[in-house]
Amino acid sequence: xxxxxxxxxxFHETGPRMANxxxxxxxxxxxxxxxxxxxxxxxxxALTIWLSLQEWSTQTGFETARFVGLRNxxxxxxxxxVGRDFKTALANTAIxxxxxxxxxxxxxxxxxxxxxxxxxPGGVFLRTVLFSTYMVPMIAVALVFSKLYSPTAGxxxxxxxxxxxxPSPWLSSPRTALASIVLLNVWQQVxxxxxxxxxGLTQIPAAVLEAATIDGANPLQRFAYIKLPLxxxxxxxxxxxxxINAVQVFEPVALITQGGPVDSTNVxxxxxxRVGIExxxxxxxxxxxxxxxxxxxxxxxxxxxxxxxxxGPE
Amino acid sequence: MHLFRVFARAAVGxxxxxxxxxxxxxxxxxxxxxWAPETVAKLQAAATxxxxxxPDTKIxxxxxxxxxxxxxxxxxxxxxxxxxxxxIYDAWLPDLVKNQLVARAPxxxxxxxxxxxxxxxxxxxxxxxxxxxxxNEIDLYALNYNKKLFAxxxxxxxxxxxxxxxxxxxxxxxxxxxxxxxGLINSWTAGVVHPFASLLVSNGGxxxxxxxxxxxxxxxxxxxxxxxxxxxxxxxxxxMGTADANTTGPYLDNFxxxxxxxxxxxxxxxxxxxxxxxxxxxxxxxxxxxxxxSGDKPRSISYSWMTVVxxxxxxxEQKEAWDFLDWLNGPQSGPxxxxxxxxxxxxxxxxxxxxxxxxxxxxxxxxxxxxxxxTETLADAKGFPVLLGGQEFSESLQKTLEAMQFGQLSAAAxxxxxxxxxxxxxxxxxx
Numbered sequence: 001x002x003x004x005x006x007x008x009x010x011f012h013e014t015g016p017r018m019a020n021x022x023x024x025x026x027x028x029x030x031x032x033x034x035x036x037x038x039x040x041x042x043x044x045x046a047l048t049i050w051l052s053l054q055e056w057s058t059q060t061g062f063e064t065a066r067f068v069g070l071r072n073x074x075x076x077x078x079x080x081x082v083g084r085d086f087k088t089a090l091a092n093t094a095i096x097x098x099x100x101x102x103x104x105x106x107x108x109x110x111x112x113x114x115x116x117x118x119x120x121p122g123g124v125f126l127r128t129v130l131f132s133t134y135m136v137p138m139i140a141v142a143l144v145f146s147k148l149y150s151p152t153a154g155x156x157x158x159x160x161x162x163x164x165x166x167p168s169p170w171l172s173s174p175r176t177a178l179a180s181i182v183l184l185n186v187w188q189q190v191x192x193x194x195x196x197x198x199x200g201l202t203q204i205p206a207a208v209l210e211a212a213t214i215d216g217a218n219p220l221q222r223f224a225y226i227k228l229p230l231x232x233x234x235x236x237x238x239x240x241x242x243x244i245n246a247v248q249v250f251e252p253v254a255l256i257t258q259g260g261p262v263d264s265t266n267v268x269x270x271x272x273x274r275v276g277i278e279x280x281x282x283x284x285x286x287x288x289x290x291x292x293x294x295x296x297x298x299x300x301x302x303x304x305x306x307x308x309x310x311x312g313p314e
Numbered sequence: 315m316h317l318f319r320v321f322a323r324a325a326v327g328x329x330x331x332x333x334x335x336x337x338x339x340x341x342x343x344x345x346x347x348x349w350a351p352e353t354v355a356k357l358q359a360a361a362t363x364x365x366x367x368x369p370d371t372k373i374x375x376x377x378x379x380x381x382x383x384x385x386x387x388x389x390x391x392x393x394x395x396x397x398x399x400x401x402i403y404d405a406w407l408p409d410l411v412k413n414q415l416v417a418r419a420p421x422x423x424x425x426x427x428x429x430x431x432x433x434x435x436x437x438x439x440x441x442x443x444x445x446x447x448x449x450n451e452i453d454l455y456a457l458n459y460n461k462k463l464f465a466x467x468x469x470x471x472x473x474x475x476x477x478x479x480x481x482x483x484x485x486x487x488x489x490x491x492x493x494x495x496x497g498l499i500n501s502w503t504a505g506v507v508h509p510f511a512s513l514l515v516s517n518g519g520x521x522x523x524x525x526x527x528x529x530x531x532x533x534x535x536x537x538x539x540x541x542x543x544x545x546x547x548x549x550x551x552x553x554m555g556t557a558d559a560n561t562t563g564p565y566l567d568n569f570x571x572x573x574x575x576x577x578x579x580x581x582x583x584x585x586x587x588x589x590x591x592x593x594x595x596x597x598x599x600x601x602x603x604x605x606x607x608s609g610d611k612p613r614s615i616s617y618s619w620m621t622v623v624x625x626x627x628x629x630x631e632q633k634e635a636w637d638f639l640d641w642l643n644g645p646q647s648g649p650x651x652x653x654x655x656x657x658x659x660x661x662x663x664x665x666x667x668x669x670x671x672x673x674x675x676x677x678x679x680x681x682x683x684x685x686x687x688x689t690e691t692l693a694d695a696k697g698f699p700v701l702l703g704g705q706e707f708s709e710s711l712q713k714t715l716e717a718m719q720f721g722q723l724s725a726a727a728x729x730x731x732x733x734x735x736x737x738x739x740x741x742x743x744x745x
Contacts, residue, residue, distance in 0.1 A: 059388060059413030081710060081735045151553050151564055152492065152573065169553035172500075172564055174720050256558055258381055260501030262716040277385045279706050280413055 051286035072287035089271035112197030130191035174264035200234030447620030472601035483549035486575030509578035517606025527736035584663030600687025616695035703743025
């Protein structure tokens with residue numbers, strides 16, 4: 001065996017010798033990617049967790065941080081103004097997420113079916129139109145919706161009045177402001193999730209649907225017993241992405257409502273920005289970010305567990 | 315050998331050229347503001363004029379919406395490469411000083427400032443008696459009312475007391491037209507807190523005394539009750555009072571379109587009203603804040619703005635910045651002995667605070683019927699509290715007032731919540 005020419009790995013070998021031969025080059029090849037992930041993902045996460053245990057102003061260097069243990073976590077879940085505001089923001093985020101996902105998923109499947117069908121022309125055009133909303137910058141969406149939602153001169157209230165319904169205060173009332181932001185989010189995002197649903201529908205074997213048709217299944221039965229179950233993985237993926245997107249909502253709140261009225265649209269990302277940057281309370285802001293991250297991890301894990309339980313043993 | 319000499323000479327020549335270039339490199343300063351593009355253009359023009367006598371100083375301007383000004387300053391303005399100068403609201407100063415983001419004014423500038431501005435304005439631009447910025451505008455609040463709506467409702471003139479305020483608001487309210495008598499704002503911190511504070515001081519009260527919140531007093535109780543009465547009687551409709559991130563939105567729309575009889579707003583609002591109303595701006599008049607049952611005379615709160623310099627900018631850059639600000643706010647930079655800054659402020663209907671600017675612009679200030687409602691009470695205005703945690707305190711009070719506006723809290727509960735929260739916030743921030 002010549003020097004510098006490694007022998008090809010013998011995959012039938014087992015034990016430490018094989019592991020050493022195979023893993024070293026593998027580690028070397030993975031190092032750049034894992035190194036970047038470590039630098040840009042794990043280190044910031046670890047730093048945030050470390051800062052959540054400190055009293056620290058975001059305007060000073062890390063050397064000024066003072067260890068306070070779990071005090072920041074007790075504060076954000078406590079009964080003081082800090083805790084009350086955090087819990088309001090957490091609840092708003094949860095409501096926003098549930099409403100968004102509950103509206104986006106069924107709509108994306110409905111639009112997906114509409115776009116995917118071949119009975120009437122225009123499916124591709126409709127898909128393009130739906131997806132185009134996802135490409136509109138949020139600043140434009142925010143500007144347009146803030147005018148659409150105007151309680152006195154807004155077109156939405158005029159439409160409601162034409163059909164005999166009372167006008168809604170939309171963003172001008174704590175009862176309706178968060179739901180109005182949800183509607184804006186659904187309008188913008190549903191096109192993206194429709195594309196995912198269409199991708200899932202194209203994966204369903206035509207033979208299965210044909211067999212069901214031959215067996216006498218009507219369109220509703222084919223949807224309920226074949227398409228929907230076979231869309232399970234797509235819907236799980238869509239749900240995970242929709243939850244993550246919803247939890248990270250920031251722009252419409254920052255651009256339109258600033259968290260008001262009465263904190264009704266003060267979602268966690270906006271609140272963390274307020275506490276961490278505007279008030280410069282970096283330790284508290286980090287504790288909130290960690291709590292948000294944990295809540296997200298638990299939610300996603302629960303979703304996967306639920307999906308596995310429904311799928312049953314393989 | 316010849317080649318070596320050529321290289322050596324070239325190297326020496328390059329070194330001399332490089333060092334000369336470094337010495338003559340223009341100072342590059344940046345200025346962060348929240349002003350509108352047309353006002354930034356005036357600021358740019360002033361900087362261009364300054365550059366004629368200081369060709370080595372180059373100044374760039376960056377404008378962000380008011381709602382993003384503090385976060386922009388905190389997120390990107392504090393390092394050595396951050397903005398050199400920033401326009402800030404006085405309530406933010408103590409926290410920015412605590413975080414060592416803003417530089418002390420150099421002694422000559424501090425002395426110049428102390429001798430040319432009113433003591434109260436200097437106080438708002440100082441922490442522990444040390445000036446940190448050069449003040450520019452001063453803002454206060456007055457009643458803005460729609461003369462046409464007043465005439466239609468048979469109301470002869472603006473209310474002078476709270477009883478008259480309620481009585482006039484009742485006459486001005488017409489639900490069939492979607493018209494409210496008195497507009498209360500929401501979703502904008504200063505817009506919510508400052509009118510409340512102005513009514514409170516006009517009722518003999520204060521938000522904070524000696525660093526302690528005083529929202530548990532009788533004048534404060536009466537002010538919370540006034541809000542509750544306005545809401546419960548239907549004279550104020552909360553959903554008509556929403557402001558958006560740019561301090562416009564339905565609140566402004568309803569006033570300019572004649573759906574709101576009267577509001578309490580700051581003097582800088584004039585330019586927004588003119589832009590929104592056009593010729594109908596002449597239907598708007600101003601008057602001092604009505605006096606409450608515990609008050610003795612019309613008062614308003616006042617607040618000021620100043621320009622500060624980044625404490626972490628290089629020393630030379632700081633010096634250049636102070637020199638520019640000294641010129642910008644000095645009597646040589648504007649017309650007829652006014653400062654360029656004063657001239658820019660007056661173009662927006664904003665009151666300048668420098669003594670010489672006030673003298674120069676007095677005829678305009680006294681001749682402007684809109685501003686007269688403000689200038690009449692300037693001498694009796696009380697400065698909005700400038701203390702650590704001021705922004706958090708304001709946002710907390712805003713939330714409580716909005717909760718009362720939307721019927722989530724009674725006046726008594728709102729007063730109790732506001733005082734309790736304020737005590738907590740100010741104590742925590744004072745540590």
